[in-house]
Amino acid sequence: xxxxxxxxRAAGECFAESGFDGASTRQIAERSGVNxxxxxxxxxxxxxxFFGVFDDYYRRLIGALVDSLELEGTFEQxxxxxxxxxxxxxxxNRDLGCxxxxxxxxxxxxxxxxxQMVPLFQxxxxxxEERHPLTKEGDLAASQLLLSFYGMIVTYFVHTPLFERLLGxxxxxxxxxxxxxxxxxxxxxxxxQQLELRPPEPRAPSPSGTEEEPNR
Amino acid sequence: xxxxxxxxRAAGECFAESGFDGASTRQIAERSGVNxxxxxxxxxxxxxxFFGVFDDYYRRLIGALVDSLELEGTFEQxxxxxxxxxxxxxxxNRDLGCxxxxxxxxxxxxxxxxxQMVPLFQxxxxxxEERHPLTKEGDLAASQLLLSFYGMIVTYFVHTPLFERLLGxxxxxxxxxxxxxxxxxxxxxxxxQQLELRPPEPRAPSPSGTEEEPNR
DNA sequence: CGAAGATTTAGGCGATCGGTTAAGGCGATC
DNA sequence: GATCGCCTTAACCGATCGCCTAAATCTTCG
Numbered sequence: 340x341x342x343x344x345x346x347x348r349a350a351g352e353c354f355a356e357s358g359f360d361g362a363s364t365r366q367i368a369e370r371s372g373v374n375x376x377x378x379x380x381x382x383x384x385x386x387x388x389f390f391g392v393f394d395d396y397y398r399r400l401i402g403a404l405v406d407s408l409e410l411e412g413t414f415e416q417x418x419x420x421x422x423x424x425x426x427x428x429x430x431x432n433r434d435l436g437c438x439x440x441x442x443x444x445x446x447x448x449x450x451x452x453x454x455q456m457v458p459l460f461q462x463x464x465x466x467x468e469e470r471h472p473l474t475k476e477g478d479l480a481a482s483q484l485l486l487s488f489y490g491m492i493v494t495y496f497v498h499t500p501l502f503e504r505l506l507g508x509x510x511x512x513x514x515x516x517x518x519x520x521x522x523x524x525x526x527x528x529x530x531x532q533q534l535e536l537r538p539p540e541p542r543a544p545s546p547s548g549t550e551e552e553p554n555r
Numbered sequence: 556x557x558x559x560x561x562x563x564r565a566a567g568e569c570f571a572e573s574g575f576d577g578a579s580t581r582q583i584a585e586r587s588g589v590n591x592x593x594x595x596x597x598x599x600x601x602x603x604x605f606f607g608v609f610d611d612y613y614r615r616l617i618g619a620l621v622d623s624l625e626l627e628g629t630f631e632q633x634x635x636x637x638x639x640x641x642x643x644x645x646x647x648n649r650d651l652g653c654x655x656x657x658x659x660x661x662x663x664x665x666x667x668x669x670x671q672m673v674p675l676f677q678x679x680x681x682x683x684e685e686r687h688p689l690t691k692e693g694d695l696a697a698s699q700l701l702l703s704f705y706g707m708i709v710t711y712f713v714h715t716p717l718f719e720r721l722l723g724x725x726x727x728x729x730x731x732x733x734x735x736x737x738x739x740x741x742x743x744x745x746x747x748q749q750l751e752l753r754p755p756e757p758r759a760p761s762p763s764g765t766e767e768e769p770n771r
Numbered sequence: 772c773g774a775a776g777a778t779t780t781a782g783g784c785g786a787t788c789g790g791t792t793a794a795g796g797c798g799a800t801c
Numbered sequence: 802g803a804t805c806g807c808c809t810t811a812a813c814c815g816a817t818c819g820c821c822t823a824a825a826t827c828t829t830c831g
Binding site (some may be wrong): 772773774775776777778779780781782783784785786787788789790791792793794795796797798799800801 | 802803804805806807808809810811812813814815816817818819820821822823824825826827828829830831
Binding site for chain 3 (some may be wrong): 376
């Protein structure tokens with residue numbers, strides 16, 4: 340492993356543990372076993388080092404997700420494959436998942452997260468609405484569903500240290516990961532099952548609002 | 556508002572934005588409009604200031620959740636009330652939600668998070684298993700369900716800056732919050748609906764495990 | 772009032788921060 | 802062997818960090 344990769348790897352760990360401000364270049368240098376000045380040689384500034392970690396992460400994440408999107412099968416099978424890919428990727432790159440969490444929650448590099456995530460999310464919303472027109476509005480709107488499954492997945496990995504003490508097991512063990520995947524597939528299954536039906540209990544007290552936009 | 560409270564409020568904002576290491580006492584002093592040395596007068600160290608923010612947060616959160624747990628009604632109504640309480644609390648205290656996120660993801664104060672969260676989660680698991688024996692194992696285990704709803708809720712608020720650009724609306728507006736609550740209630744409804752049935756597809760190859768404990 | 776205690780202030784401490792500098796190794800090319 | 806370009810090193814810079822000290826100000830009460 341060359342110097343640049345060793346720095347990137349150590350930087351990912353440090354940024355995940357302490358955030359951008361909290362991680363110091365000296366700490367990153369020490370963990371990667373290189374001289375401190377080498378960080379500023381390979382990456383001009385600490386910020387560009389962060390971008391290096393960040394872009395490398397999204398390059399690999401998007402690669403993994405796109406691969407799973409191209410699989411054949413029913414909608415549910417493809418969506419389940421997407422979930423599995425995300426889970427597998429985060430299980431192998433938890434540090435980087437934490438970095439995104441830091442930035443998405445209001446870091447100064449939020450625009451860089453947005454630029455990567457927005458196309459992914461909008462493609463997901465299109466896919467869902469295309470297959471299930473009921474998700475264009477209502478309490479199972481595609482955007483709400485995506486946010487929910489996104490939250491179910493990432494929280495499991497970001498909060499791993501908490502859940503480890505909570506459940507008394509290692510949430511990243513093969514066994515626990517398999518159970519989490521099975522649960523998520525089941526949640527997907529019962530959600531899609533609802534979308535095959537008309538809304539069962541139209542409690543919404545909006546008698547006039549019955550406008551419909553067929554395809555727009 | 557006295558000095559101590561102003562410091563606590565500003566500290567919560569700074570810790571949420573930059574993490575424990577990234578937030579500086581000078582920044583906190585400036586934002587709260589007090590002299591820098593006053594922070595070390597009212598709170599001996601930066602760490603104790605953090606604990607002050609942290610404990611104050613959990614004191615109020617647990618108070619809000621316990622209140623909702625004492626409401627009358629069906630299991631679904633009480634669970635929905637719990638979700639609503641959590642959503643309302645995070646909507647009003649997003650900063651502090653981010654602080655917990657930082658620590659739960661591996662901060663140095665993880666033990667303090669664990670001490671507060673474990674009793675809450677275990678009480679939740681007990682309540683679910685007591686009402687729905689099916690959740691004692693399988694792909695809708697109570698722990699998995701709690702983790703999922705926890706993730707659906709907290710991610711919405713921690714990732715608010717991301718979702719704001721994603722959806723083109725303010726996720727903390729009354730309208731958006733109401734829609735999120737409605738969605739979460741619907742997700743709860745269709746999940747509990749599954750628990751009223753025998754597992755529809757008993758793929759689990761455990762034919763012997765049919766023990767039942769009626770009330771215990 | 773005046774003593775006593777609580778609160779607030781300016782200023783400075785050593786340590787660490789991100790980043791720079793100038794001087795080496797070191798292999799490839801001529 | 803000399804030269805060049807890439808990589809690495811120790812030493813150092815000004816700025817900022819958490820924290821402390823001593824004096825000033827405010828509050829309380831006999």
